[in-house]
Amino acid sequence: MIVIQAKLIFLNQQDKQIVLDLMRRWSSCMKFAYKRLLEGYDRKTLKRDLQGTFDLNSRYVDDAIMKARGVLESSRQLDNNPKKVIFGGRDLFGKLQKRHINGKEYQKLKTKWQERRKGNLYSRGDKSKKGNLNTRIEVKENGTFLRINVGERKYVYARIEAGYKKNKRREELLQEIAESNIPYSVELKLKNGNIYAYFAIEEEYPEIKITKEKGVIGIDINAHPGNISWTEVDEKGNLISYGNIPMPELASGSKDKKEYFRWQYAHEIVKIAKEKGKAIVIEKLDIKEKGKRGDFSGRKSRRIRHSFSYKSLLSKIKTLAKREGIEVIEVNPSYTSIIGMLKYAPQYMITKDVAAAYVIARRGLGLQEKIPDNYIKFLNALTVDELEELREHVKKTVRNKHIKKKHLREINKAMEFLQSLESKPGRVLEPLDGTSFSAYDFWRVLKVAVVTPLSPEKVKRDFSVLKELLIQGKWGGP
Structure with missing residues (x-):
């Protein structure tokens, strides 16, 4: 199970107020459902009645009932009295009852308690809907957004801010989730006036069905001139076909734009491998490579750090390939370019980059270069x-x-x-x-x-x- 926390940034205050109202209605629906469950109401009856009462769609209501049932079962398992459950937190409520707290401190506690009571929204993922229908992650050129269903065919978009550089991996994971079409749950919480989203996913990769048994697709990513070279080889290492995918969008632009297009290029590579029914061979790169002098001045280190994100693109190819049941083989990249340019570029009249991809493919099959x-x-x-x-x-x-x-x-x-x-x-x-x-x-x-x-x-x-x-x-x- 992976849980990722992120802050939501709204385009305007009006959109934020619409979502806050939705969270307030959902929270009230969940508390109301809890009381009805105590009285013995069944899920079907509640689901039918609560939609009109709180102006929520059936999915939101169903999720509210599920959460209420979870609170009820947890209370019973802990041998607590279910009728004495306090939404918003018993400890906070107890502090509010103390008369010696007043002024700003009292107002601060009251606001915190109200946020916990009214500032909630939960939406389960659905495999048949390719992720999550009510709260869907969408990757755009200008960033990663959460599309929130606030009414019938009405949506509010909020930018997902996963953190600064040290938390960059969070945003990459969210984009992987969005591209995968697998179910993920989203829970919104109000804290100190800000809305935070918690994304939860439990991914199971399918069994590997496409292996190197019939050959492989070799991949060579070039920082200059900025393209992906690929070659198709059979199980004996013979060259069948090859091609190049230019990547002009990665030469400039914002971080979000580059990340968006890396996903698109990764999809193209995996699509080729899937159509040809062959495994993918990529270079095994270590971003911690410091070069011979240990100061990151080596040629390989500079290429990784100062061009486009080499490792990020390869990581996306690996992730998408696993979801399609395609085997991914990582090989040592040493001297692939030199061997390719001297042995195969003149032999097959192909470019240095395609020749390097051919060497990578052959290396993935375990073949030696004489x-x-x-x-x-x-x-x-x-x-x-x-x-x-x-x-x-x-x-x-x-x-x-x-x-x-x-x-x-x-x-x-x-x-x-x-x-x-x-x-x-x-x-x-x-x-x-x-x-x-x-x-x-x-x-x-x-x-x-x-x-x-x-x-x-x-x-x-x-x-x-x-x-x-x-x-x-x-x-x-x-």
Whole structure:
């Protein structure tokens, strides 16, 4: 069970007064129903009579009767006299009876007691009505709102204020509830002149029916240029189809607008997976990633924090997929972009981003990425001296200090790797046991050797020029 508290902000004072009047009538209805239940009235008779008396629809009346029955049963279980129940609180009522309290203190207690007696409204969720008919959460571009039924086909909207940054997760949960169409209960309470809403939900996810048995959909989210790349693969890892979903709305605008559109994009991805009957593979990201220096200056950390909310979008995809019975697989994102750009972008003539999504999909199936034979030949022929020449070339051609430092750092790492490799008999390309290098370092060297000369100032998105090197093994030209 999840319970979320939020404050309601009304567009104008008139709307607030309408809701306060509704809460007053509902509270009176609940107290009246309690007395009638003590007298032995049944639910059907009460439901018919109370609608006209308090000008409430049948759902509100039914919820009032349910609450009254709950108070009655609780009183009996505690061995209290049901006829002596005091709505508004026995302790507060007792303080009001003391004659030594007067003036402002007395008025303050009286107001608090009256709010507890008259400032209540409860509305149960209904699965057949996709959530809650009388009090429905609606996600709009300018925020999250509660639509309150105040009469026949009459509604009042109040903005849901779930808290500041530290409580941002509350608002995200409310939006997840709204998008899920599952039943949730809403209880309104008046406190110090403000109306607060309490949302309660108990969600049960359906059994996973769509698994990776027939293949997967790989997802790669790109901060720049701001799009979702996806690929469809079969159970053997073969590429079937792919596409891109632009996300221009996430480049600017308010927090609420961005959150609204994240939900829309998450729905698009889950819809694709559902239509194709395949599981979803996403990157497993940790927002606590601090980078190598521990100061959040790493490339991955900056991308997560300063672009759009990477993790928030992936979380929404996971939530919606679970509700559709679709398996979600999370994989290590390390080197997916590098492997994609060097191996699959030129091979299938696809963009770097789509190629990264393809690597993510294959990784979700548990497939390993081997370096193509021609790339191995190329690496075996590569020398430290050639990388030294490349480093001097970068120093001369790249003016941007940030770009230069990044490329020089990569080249230095590649040179260090090759020097360790040359010390091995036969210069065999395999992971170096007992060193800090791994299989991924081969891809790092490849990137430095073939991408940096092509585009020293910017990572290219078209790698068709590498096709001859990858397939035919041609290198050594201009």
